[in-house]
Amino acid sequence: MDIHKLQRYDPQAVHAPTHALDDRPGPPRDQDVLLIGAGNSGETVTLRCQALGYRDGRLLPAIGINNDRLAPRAVTVCQDNGTPVSLALTDRLVLDGENPRDQLTAYPLLEERYGIVLRGIPVFETYPRAGAGGHGHPVIAALDIDLHITEVLALLRRAIRGLRDLPPDVPGQSAVQRLIARYQQRQDAAPEKHIVVIGGACGAMGNATHHLLPYLIRTVLAEHGITRYQLWGVVLGPQAFTGLTPFVRHNYRAVLEALEHMSRAGQQRTYLNDLTIRMQRPPYDRVFLLDDPTLPGEYAGVTEAELDHFLDRAAVSLSLLLRGTVWQTIASHIANDDGVPREDGRLRYLNTIQGVLIGADRAHLTEVLTRRVARTLLDQFCRRFAA
Amino acid sequence: MNALLPSHAPAPTPAPNPAGELLDAMGLTLTLPERLLHDETGQRFEPPQLQADRAPVQLLAFLMRREPVGGAELLIQENQRQVRAQLPVQLNRAFGSANVAPRALLQELLTEVRRRKDQLDARYQQHDQTYTRTQARLHTWQQHAANGSGGIGRGLIRLIFGGDARLTLPEVIALWNQREYQALQRLTWAAACDVATACLELVTDLLNRLDDLLDQAHQYAAHLEQSVPPAQRTAPPAGSWSVSIDAEVVTEALAGMRYHEGLGGDLLQRLAAMTETETLADQVQELARQEAERCLAPLSIIDLIELEARAGAHTHAADPLVLLGQAHLEALQRPTWQVCRTARPRVETLQITPDGTPIYSLDGLGSAAYGAPPDRLGFVQVQFGVALDELTLLHDGDAAFQAALQQRNLYVLEEMARTATTATSEREDMRWTDFTAANGTRDVAASVTDPTRAAGAGPVSG
Numbered sequence: 001m002d003i004h005k006l007q008r009y010d011p012q013a014v015h016a017p018t019h020a021l022d023d024r025p026g027p028p029r030d031q032d033v034l035l036i037g038a039g040n041s042g043e044t045v046t047l048r049c050q051a052l053g054y055r056d057g058r059l060l061p062a063i064g065i066n067n068d069r070l071a072p073r074a075v076t077v078c079q080d081n082g083t084p085v086s087l088a089l090t091d092r093l094v095l096d097g098e099n100p101r102d103q104l105t106a107y108p109l110l111e112e113r114y115g116i117v118l119r120g121i122p123v124f125e126t127y128p129r130a131g132a133g134g135h136g137h138p139v140i141a142a143l144d145i146d147l148h149i150t151e152v153l154a155l156l157r158r159a160i161r162g163l164r165d166l167p168p169d170v171p172g173q174s175a176v177q178r179l180i181a182r183y184q185q186r187q188d189a190a191p192e193k194h195i196v197v198i199g200g201a202c203g204a205m206g207n208a209t210h211h212l213l214p215y216l217i218r219t220v221l222a223e224h225g226i227t228r229y230q231l232w233g234v235v236l237g238p239q240a241f242t243g244l245t246p247f248v249r250h251n252y253r254a255v256l257e258a259l260e261h262m263s264r265a266g267q268q269r270t271y272l273n274d275l276t277i278r279m280q281r282p283p284y285d286r287v288f289l290l291d292d293p294t295l296p297g298e299y300a301g302v303t304e305a306e307l308d309h310f311l312d313r314a315a316v317s318l319s320l321l322l323r324g325t326v327w328q329t330i331a332s333h334i335a336n337d338d339g340v341p342r343e344d345g346r347l348r349y350l351n352t353i354q355g356v357l358i359g360a361d362r363a364h365l366t367e368v369l370t371r372r373v374a375r376t377l378l379d380q381f382c383r384r385f386a387a
Numbered sequence: 388m389n390a391l392l393p394s395h396a397p398a399p400t401p402a403p404n405p406a407g408e409l410l411d412a413m414g415l416t417l418t419l420p421e422r423l424l425h426d427e428t429g430q431r432f433e434p435p436q437l438q439a440d441r442a443p444v445q446l447l448a449f450l451m452r453r454e455p456v457g458g459a460e461l462l463i464q465e466n467q468r469q470v471r472a473q474l475p476v477q478l479n480r481a482f483g484s485a486n487v488a489p490r491a492l493l494q495e496l497l498t499e500v501r502r503r504k505d506q507l508d509a510r511y512q513q514h515d516q517t518y519t520r521t522q523a524r525l526h527t528w529q530q531h532a533a534n535g536s537g538g539i540g541r542g543l544i545r546l547i548f549g550g551d552a553r554l555t556l557p558e559v560i561a562l563w564n565q566r567e568y569q570a571l572q573r574l575t576w577a578a579a580c581d582v583a584t585a586c587l588e589l590v591t592d593l594l595n596r597l598d599d600l601l602d603q604a605h606q607y608a609a610h611l612e613q614s615v616p617p618a619q620r621t622a623p624p625a626g627s628w629s630v631s632i633d634a635e636v637v638t639e640a641l642a643g644m645r646y647h648e649g650l651g652g653d654l655l656q657r658l659a660a661m662t663e664t665e666t667l668a669d670q671v672q673e674l675a676r677q678e679a680e681r682c683l684a685p686l687s688i689i690d691l692i693e694l695e696a697r698a699g700a701h702t703h704a705a706d707p708l709v710l711l712g713q714a715h716l717e718a719l720q721r722p723t724w725q726v727c728r729t730a731r732p733r734v735e736t737l738q739i740t741p742d743g744t745p746i747y748s749l750d751g752l753g754s755a756a757y758g759a760p761p762d763r764l765g766f767v768q769v770q771f772g773v774a775l776d777e778l779t780l781l782h783d784g785d786a787a788f789q790a791a792l793q794q795r796n797l798y799v800l801e802e803m804a805r806t807a808t809t810a811t812s813e814r815e816d817m818r819w820t821d822f823t824a825a826n827g828t829r830d831v832a833a834s835v836t837d838p839t840r841a842a843g844a845g846p847v848s849g
Contacts (some may be wrong), residue, residue: 034412052628056760117804120795142799211799238780239725247797254797260775261803269801278495289778316629317723320767324758325743330735330769333753346774352723352732353769356715357739359628360691360762366679368634371611373650373682374675378608380651381671384482385489385597385604386679 018113026085027057033322034159034195035062037072038213039088039141039206041236041311042199044072047089048200048315049322051075054087055359056323063159064092065152065213066205067134067144078363093155095144101126103147107272108148114139134204136245138254141208149271152213156220163193164224193229194322195221197284198314201255202248204235210235210255212282215267219275234318240292240310243301259283263347280380289352290314313354320355327370406440406495413477414470415586417502417510420575423466424459432459434567437560450563451529455570467578471585478589479655493594500590504583511576518569525562589659600658603667628763629718632691640698641682650678665718688762689746712738712747712766719768730777732770739765 030053037046043064044133053060054077064071074088099243101123104111117139118126126140134141173181197213210233221229238252245251266280292310298304302310321327414422422433435456437449449456478496554562580660646811657670686694689708696707719736726732738747741763743756775781791797793811798804 043792056758056763101735113801115794116808117799119804119808138799139796150469191796202404208799213628225840228823247791249780249787249790250797253780253788254799254803255785256775256778256781256800258800258803261800288600289724291724293630293725305583312627313629317767320739321769323739324756326737326739326755326767329737329753329755333735334733334771346776348772348774350773350775350778351771352773353767354719354721354723355765356629356718357763357765358630358632358688358692358711358715359764360632361634362760362762363689365632365634365637365683366676368638369641369679370672370676372638372675373678375608375611376653377650377671377675378604380609381654382601382604382608384651385601 004087021135022234026037026054027059029059029061029162031061031163032191032193033060034163034193035060036159036195036197036213037062037092038197038199038209039071039203040068040070040200041203041307042206042234043089043092044208044311045198045234045236045315045318047072047075047087048312049319050089051077051087052315052319052357053322054085055361060319060322061159061162062089062091063155065095065155066089066092067095068205069094069096078361085190089179091159093148093151095141095148095151097147099127100140100143100147104143107147107227108285109270109272113146114143117142134208136203136247136251138204138251140209141204142207142212145208145212149273149275153216153220153273153275156213156216157223160217160220160224160226163195163226163229190226190228193221193226194232194327195229196232196234196318196322198234198236198318200236200241201252202241202379203245203251206236207251209254210283211258211262212269213271214262215277215279217279218279218281219277228289230285231283233287234314235259235287235289236311237291239295240302240307241298242296259287260347263349270373273281284349287350289316289350290317291352315358317353317355320357321353372380404495404499405492406499409478409481409492409496410499410503410586412481413474413586415500415504417503417840419470419507419579419582420510420572423463423470423575423578424571425466426462427569432462432571434459434564434571436564436567439560446560450559451532453526453529454848455567457567457570457574459571459574463578467582470582474582474586475656475659476588478593479659480652482655490594490597493590493597496590497587497594500583500587503585504580507576507580507583511573511580514569514573518573519561519567521566521569524554525559525566528562593659596658600667604671607668607671628811629715629765632688632762633668633695636695636698637691639737640694650674688741688764691762692764708746715766716749716752719766724770725779726773727777727779727782730773732773734768734770736768737766739763739767814816 035049038045043066046062046064050060050062072089074086076086078084086168089207101114101118102353104114121137121139125135126137134144195217197209197217199209201207201210214231214233217231221227221231235252235255238249243246263282266278267283268276268278270276292306292313293304295310297306321330410416426432435458437446439446441449482492550786654670657674658667661667661670692711693707696711713772716736734751735753736751737753737755738745739755739757740746741757741759741761743754745752745754746764788797792807796804796807798807
C-alpha cells in the first residue's frame with residue numbers, strides 16, 4: 001500500500017440520489033436482455049453494464065444473487081439532462097441465515113449430497129459469518145442455493161417474467177381485447193432473448209452459480225414459454241483475482257471442469273422443493289472467459305484499483321456484445337467455416353471477448369461549452385458596456 | 388498672391404454621427420409619419436374626400452358628422468407596433484456589432500432621440516392646431532346649420548347658399564375634406580411621436596440599467612470562474628467507457644471558431660425584453676446554452692475525436708482517427724485468457740460505429756452498428772472455439788490442483804466430487820501399497836501434505 005497516494009474520498013457518488021430499478025424514471029426497460037450478477041465481482045460487472053446501458057438511454061434489467069449482504073458500490077451516471085444519478089443494484093437476493101452446515105441434518109437429501117461434497121473442508125473455514133460471503137468455498141454457496149431454492153426460483157421467475165413481450169395495457173381495453181392483443185403478438189416472431197450470467201469462478205457465489213443457475217434458468221424459461229433465447233455464462237478470473245483467497249486457481253479450474261462435464265452430460269439434480277432437473281443440455285449456449293493475465297501488477301495479489309479496472313473493462317466488453325447489431329454480425333460471421341481444421345473431437349465452447357469503447361458525453365460537453373460561451377459573452381458585455 | 392485664389396481643397400466631410408445614422412436606420416426621422424401611412428404592399432392610405440355631386444341628403448349626413456371619418460387608424464396602429472417592436476432589435480443589433488462604445492453611443496442616442504422627438508412633437512403641435520381650427524370652423528357651421536328653423540327647405544337653402552356661418556356648399560365641402568386630411572396628418576404625427584417616446588424610454592432605460600447589469604455580469608462571471616462543472620470534480624466514474632472525449636479540450640478547440648456574430652446583440656435584445664423576475668445570468672445562461680447546442684449539433688463522434696486530436700500537439704501528424712484506431716486495435720491484442728501455443732481460436736474483430744457504416748478499412752475488420760445514441764465508437768474482438776485443455780491453467784497448475792484435491796473436495800457437483808474422492812482413495816491405496824512394499828510402514832502425513840508426491844497423479848476427468 002503506497003500511503004503517499006492517499007487522497008480524500010469523494011462522497012459525490014454517495015450523495016447523488018439513488019434509484020432502484022422499479023421507481024427509476026429513467027430510460028425504457030430493455031425486454032430482450034437480462035443480466036444476472038452472481039457474487040461480488042459478478043454483481044459489480046452487472047451494475048457497470050447497467051450503467052453503460054443507462055448512459056445509452058436503455059435500462060438493462062439486472063438482478064443479483066449473493067451470500068454477501070454488501071451490495072456493489074453504487075455507480076454515478078448522468079441522465080440526458082446532465083443530472084447525476086446514482087445507480088445501485090437493488091434487486092438482489094442475499095442468501096444468509098444460520099450456519100448452513102448445521103442445517104444439513106434436517107434434510108436427508110442434502111446430508112447425503114454434501115457428505116461427499118464437503119469432504120476435507122474443515123468446519124473452522126465454513127463457520128457462519130452469515131451474510132458476509134462464502135469465503136472462497138463454492139460448496140457453501142451451493143449449499144446456500146440448495147437451502148434457499150424457493151427464493152432463488154422466485155427471483156428468477158420474477159426477472160424472467162420481465163422478458164415476456166406482453167403488449168402494454170391500453171386504458172379502457174377490455175379483457176377480450178387484451179387477450180387478442182397478446183395472441184396477435186404471439187403470432188409474430190419473438191425477438192431472441194439474451195440471458196447473461198456473470199460471475200467470478202474463483203470465489204464462492206459466482207462459482208456455485210455457474211454450476212446450478214443455468215439449469216434453473218432454463219427451467220424457468222421453459223415455464224414461461226420462452227424458447228428463442230441465448231444463455232451466456234461470463235466467467236471471470238483467475239489472474240484478476242490473484243491473492244483474494246487461497247483457492248482462486250483451484251476453484252477456477254474446478255468450475256471449468258464442471259462446465260466441461262455438464263457440457264457432455266447435462267445435469268440431473270433434485271432440489272428440496274421436489275424440483276428435479278433432468279436436462280441433456282449444456283449449461284450455457286456460450287461461455288465467455290474474461291481475465292487479465294497481466295495481473296497482479298507489482299504486488300503478490302491484485303490491488304483494489306487493478307480489480308476495479310478489470311471489472312470496468314469486463315463490463316465494457318460485455319455491454320458492447322449486447323449493443324446494436326454487434327452479436328448478430330458476429331453470429332453471422334461464425335456461421336461460416338473459417339477454414340481452420342479443428343477435427344480432434346474436443347468440445348470447443350470456450351470464448352473470450354475484449355472491447356474498447358470511446359464515448360462522448362454530449363450533456364457534459366454542452367455544459368462545458370455553455371460555460372465557455374457564457375464567459376465569452378459576459379466578457380464581451382463587460383468590456384463593451386464598461387467603457 | 389496665390390493665397391488669394393479660391394481653394395480647390397475638398398470640402399470637409401461632416402463628422403460621423405453614429406447615433407443619427409442608427410436612428411435613421413431605425414426610421415426615426417421626420418419621414419416616419421409618411422411611412423406609417425403605407426400598407427404592406429406599399430399603397431398609401433388616402434383620406435375620404437366628398438364631391439359636390441352627391442345626393443343632397445347623403446351629402447348633408449356627411450357634412451354634419453362631428454368627427455372625421457378617418458379609416459387609417461388600424462393601419463397606423465399596426466405600422467406603429469411594427470416599428471416599435473423593431474426598435475430594441477435594431478438597437479441591440481447595433482450594440483452587438485458597432486465599433487463605438489455602447490455607453491457613449493447610448494448617451495449620444497439619448498440626445499439625438501430627444502432632439503428628434505422635439506422636432507416630431509413640434510410638427511405634431513402644428514398639425515394639431517391646424518386640425519383644431521378646421522374642426523372648430525366646421526363645428527360652428529354644423530351648429531348653425533342644425534339650429535336654423537323653417538324646416539328642411541330652409542335648411543337646404545342655408546346649405547346651398549350659405550347660412551349664418553357664411554360658408555357656401557363648396558366651401559363647406561372643402562373644409563370637410565380638409566378636416567379629413569388634417570385628421571390623418573395629426574394621427575400619423577401623433578403615432579410617430581409615440582414611437583419616438585418609446586425609443587426615448589428604451590434608451591433611457593438601457594442607460595439606467597447599464598450599471599446594474601454590469602454589476603450582475605461581474606458577479607456571474609466570478610461565479611462561473613470559481614465553480615467547476617460537476618463532472619470535473621471526480622475522476623471518471625466506474626462503469627464508464629474506455630475512453631471519453633475530453634469536454635475541456637473540445638471546448639477549447641471550439642473556442643477557436645467564431646461564435647454566432649449576433650450573440651451580443653441577441654443578449655441585449657433579451658436584456659431589453661427581460662421581466663423583473665429574470666436576471667442577466669438567466670439570459671446569458673440560456674443564450675449560451677442555445678449557442679453551445681447549435682455549435683455541437685452538427686458534430687459527430689468522429690468530428691469530436693478529430694477536434695480533440697487536432698487541439699493537441701500532434702496537429703500535423705497523420706490522420707488522428709487512424710492513429711486512434713490503431714491504438715485501440717492494439718489494445719484489443721492484450722490477452723484476456725491464457726491458451727496454449729497450439730490453440731488456434733477463431734477471431735472476429737469488429738469496428739462498431741453509430742450506424743454500422745465502416746470508418747476504417749482493414750482486412751479482417753468487420754463492422755457493426757452500435758445504435759443510438761450516436762456518440763459512441765468502439766472495437767470488439769471475440770475469440771471462439773477453444774477447448775478446455777487448450778487453457779494453460781489446466782497444465783501449469785495441475786500438480787497443485789491434484790495435491791489440493793487430495794486434501795479436500797473442490798467440486799460443487801456431487802458426481803464430480805464422488806469421482807474425485809474415488810480417484811483420491813485409489814491413489815492413496817496405490818501409494819500405501821508402494822510405501823509398505825518399500826518400507827513396511829505407512830507415512831500418512833507425508834502422503835497428504837507433500838504436493839510433489841501427488842504431482843504424478845493424472846488429471847481428474849469430470
